[in-house]
Amino acid sequence: MADLVEVADPEDPRLADYRDLRDVELRKHLEAEHGLFLAEGEKVVRRAVEAGYEARSFLMAPRWLDGLADVLDAGAAPVYVLPEALIEEVTGFHVHRGALASLRRRPLPDLTAVLEGARSVLVLEDLVDHTNVGAVFRSGAALGFDAVLLAPRCADPLYRRSIKVGMGAVFSTPWTRLPDWYDALPDLSRRGFTTVALTLGPDSVPIEEAVAGVDRLALVLGSEGHGLSARWEASADRRAVIPMAAGIDSLNVAAASAVACYAAARR
Amino acid sequence: MADLVEVADPEDPRLADYRDLRDVELRKHLEAEHGLFLAEGEKVVRRAVEAGYEARSFLMAPRWLDGLADVLDAGAAPVYVLPEALIEEVTGFHVHRGALASLRRRPLPDLTAVLEGARSVLVLEDLVDHTNVGAVFRSGAALGFDAVLLAPRCADPLYRRSIKVGMGAVFSTPWTRLPDWYDALPDLSRRGFTTVALTLGPDSVPIEEAVAGVDRLALVLGSEGHGLSARWEASADRRAVIPMAAGIDSLNVAAASAVACYAAARR
Missing domain, CATH: 3.40.1280.10 (SPOUT methyltransferase, trefoil knot domain)
Structure with missing residues (x-):
């Protein structure tokens, strides 16, 4: 079962992977430093996980949980659940397709x-x-x-x-x-x-x-x-x-x- | 000669055509009501004027004046000249290509x-x-x-x-x-x-x-x-x-x- 974590404070440090998504320079540094990347939208999140990328965490509004249940249940990554208005505060913009995932990059193939x-x-x-x-x-x-x-x-x-x-x-x-x-x-x-x-x-x-x-x-x-x-x-x-x-x-x-x-x- | 008008106040009502360029709904109403459209960037501004669209006004930072001198001099529309930081305040974002023009729409052809x-x-x-x-x-x-x-x-x-x-x-x-x-x-x-x-x-x-x-x-x-x-x-x-x-x-x-x-x- 997915580990659902309701978060009420947009400053919660566990949401660090999802901050300021519009700030390209900041994101480049953060993603390189932590070896992560973000996927956005139900379909794309699903494809990333199905392609074998390991999730560090998920972040979404409650209404996306059902559609992604099988994806969330397949691993042990925490699922941070926030109202859409709070997601906007964390990410800095309105996430149209609702669901986000932070995933681990893999070594590039030869x-x-x-x-x-x-x-x-x-x-x-x-x-x-x-x-x-x-x-x-x-x-x-x-x-x-x-x-x-x-x-x-x-x-x-x-x-x-x-x-x-x-x-x-x-x-x-x-x-x-x-x-x-x-x-x-x-x-x-x-x-x-x-x-x-x-x-x-x-x-x-x-x-x-x-x-x-x-x-x-x-x-x-x-x-x-x-x-x-x-x-x-x-x-x-x-x-x-x-x-x-x-x-x-x-x-x-x-x-x-x-x-x-x-x-x-x-x- | 172009009528150059230096503007120091971003709230100046003569800049109304250029407000809040990122607000799509607001822009749709404003442009329909006044029968105008905006062109952005030196090359595109030039092409609009050369295609025969009549300018209501231009807005740009000083460094774009020389390159567009012939276009600006060809008509009687005022040219509002502002520092780039003020242009950003008016339009709501950084205008990469510097020059803007507000032009009159024409009746659509048959x-x-x-x-x-x-x-x-x-x-x-x-x-x-x-x-x-x-x-x-x-x-x-x-x-x-x-x-x-x-x-x-x-x-x-x-x-x-x-x-x-x-x-x-x-x-x-x-x-x-x-x-x-x-x-x-x-x-x-x-x-x-x-x-x-x-x-x-x-x-x-x-x-x-x-x-x-x-x-x-x-x-x-x-x-x-x-x-x-x-x-x-x-x-x-x-x-x-x-x-x-x-x-x-x-x-x-x-x-x-x-x-x-x-x-x-x-x-």
Whole structure:
């Protein structure tokens, strides 16, 4: 049975994992220091636990207890139960989907393990926006990509907002950090992948042409503002572009990644 | 020359157009009542004015004046100049891109005028999220769509956030509201368009197949949560789906629209 703990004081130190969820810098420090991440919403909390992440605790209003009973009962983590108004005081905003969980991060898998058997992988360089990271995970999962690799400075896919936008795709898709930024793409080539970088560079070919006939594909995406680094752009096997109307700003990275995954899925 | 007005009091009534930008409900009332909308960021402000929207006023920190000098000098609207900290007090948040403009809405064009010469149009039913509306405008413009039609309850593309996410695509793409919800799709069919509704319904065919050989195309998208209404789903000429991996949540509407526009652009 779940250990239900009614909490009446929003300053209760047992709620420390859930404080000030809108303060990105504070959260980054707190989550790194304690090796935790937060999941938000009944569906996403369930997916996190079902994917094997160990809960440190749960926090929710009474009305979410029934729907999550099996999840809560499966472990020994305490369930802090608070009225919604108090949850807002703790977290600093209105938690629309009611249920939160604080979960333990796990050691990231080895690159070789993540690539085992993968035919299509996404490689993200320095995306800074958690929403975009979540959207890319979701699109990749929906369109049949097998894994996601992140450059050392790419935003955290286990940040609350990434998980939420990705609908928990980060739990079902194998992913890890690349150990080395500089030689990341040549290393993938040595491992048998054709690296295709999405970029507006002058020698880019249409994406459909770039992925045609490719067996093991690594589709490489750059940051929102400046795109790929010169090093990654130059060290990719191929450069590809999504053909666009003249005079229009490019697609944003979430839209571009969805289109590129679609084209790649049909190669 | 622009009429520069330094303002020292954040409560100054001349700043009324710029108050509480995060309060969506308040903004909806204020903007409807005064027939205004806000543009945010140097690039987007410039595009709005260049697209012919008449400014009621501008508000910005001193450092944005030079970059926008030609835009400000082109009209007679006052330019309220405030330190960034005061702008934050007025608007309720940190305006990252510094410059704001309050512009007059214009009467929406007639449906016939918007469709004149259009070969590919997007039709949005009840999208509720301004971010998604902006993203769809941006993807449509980038991928060669000629116009956007909105059901009566679709979220406002001139809401600040829609404009910002769309990078001003709402200024360059002809759009209007559909006068009638119930018969909107049969009416488009009578006007010579093949209406293709994106839906997970049982008789959907892959999007590429659905748009093959179509001359004048109306690509129809439903709301984020529940998709299309039964009426629109049934009254479309064809139903289409983006083929996805088994057991995965569908793409979000912004990603799905980008993929569908891409497939349609290549028909």
